[in-house]
Amino acid sequence: MTFVDELTARSADRLSAIIGASRGSTDGGTSHALLQIALANEVAVAELAASWVGTTPELDVKLAFARQAGDEAGHFQLVAERLRALGFDMDAFVPPAANPLFQVLATLDGTVARIAAGLFTLEAIAYGVNESFIAYCRAHDDTETVRIYETIIQPEEREHQLIGRTLLEKYAATPEARTLAQDTVDRVLEIASRTRAAAATRLGVACIPGC
Numbered sequence: 001m002t003f004v005d006e007l008t009a010r011s012a013d014r015l016s017a018i019i020g021a022s023r024g025s026t027d028g029g030t031s032h033a034l035l036q037i038a039l040a041n042e043v044a045v046a047e048l049a050a051s052w053v054g055t056t057p058e059l060d061v062k063l064a065f066a067r068q069a070g071d072e073a074g075h076f077q078l079v080a081e082r083l084r085a086l087g088f089d090m091d092a093f094v095p096p097a098a099n100p101l102f103q104v105l106a107t108l109d110g111t112v113a114r115i116a117a118g119l120f121t122l123e124a125i126a127y128g129v130n131e132s133f134i135a136y137c138r139a140h141d142d143t144e145t146v147r148i149y150e151t152i153i154q155p156e157e158r159e160h161q162l163i164g165r166t167l168l169e170k171y172a173a174t175p176e177a178r179t180l181a182q183d184t185v186d187r188v189l190e191i192a193s194r195t196r197a198a199a200a201t202r203l204g205v206a207c208i209p210g211c
C-alpha cells in the first residue's frame with residue numbers, strides 16, 4: 001500500500017460522511033440558487049490555485065495549480081452560460097466573501113500542504129458532492145446542467161484529484177511531510193464538514209455543488 005492509498009483509506013469515512021450529508025432530500029432550493037453557489041466555489045478555487053502558482057517552486061506542482069486555475073475558470077464560464085440560459089442576469093452576480101474554508105486554505109504555505117488541501121482533498125469533496133448535485137438536477141428535469149457536469153466538469157475534477165494523488169506521492173516523501181499531509185487533509189475535511197452543514201441549514205437543501 002502506498003502512502004497515498006493509506007491516506008485515502010484513513011480519510012474515507014470522513015469524506016463519505018460529507019458526501020453522504022450532501023445526498024439527502026432533493027426537495028427545497030432551486031437549481032438556480034445552487035448554480036450560483038457553484039459559481040462562487042469555482043471562482044474561489046480558481047483564485048486559490050492561481051495564488052499558489054507564483055510561490056510554488058516545483059515546476060510540475062506550479063503547472064498543476066495553473067491548470068487547475070484555468071479549468072475552474074472554464075467551469076465558471078460553463079455554469080455562467082447555463083445560468084444565463086435560465087434567465088439569470090450575470091451582470092448582477094457578485095461573488096460572496098470567501099467562506100471559512102477558503103480563508104484557511106489561502107494561508108497554507110508549502111508545497112505538500114497545498115497539494116494535500118487544494119488538489120487531493122478539495123477535489124475529492126467536489127467530485128463527491130457534485131454527484132449529489134447531479135442527482136438533484138436530474139430529479140428536477142434539468143438535463144442540460146446534468147450534461148454539463150457529467151461530460152465536462154466532473155471528468156476534470158476527477159483529473160485534478162488524480163494529479164493531486166500523483167504529486168502527493170512524489171513530494172510527501174519524508175515522515176514529516178507525510179504527517180503534514182495527513183494533518184492538512186484532516187483539517188480540510190473538518191472545516192469543509194462544518195461549513196457545508198452550515199450552508200445546508202441556511203439554504204434548506206444539502207446537495208450544494210463544489211466545496
Ligand SMILES: [Fe+2]
Nearest residue numbers: 042072075157
Ligand atoms: Fe470546478
Ligand SMILES: [Fe+2]
Nearest residue numbers: 123156157160
Ligand atoms: Fe477542480
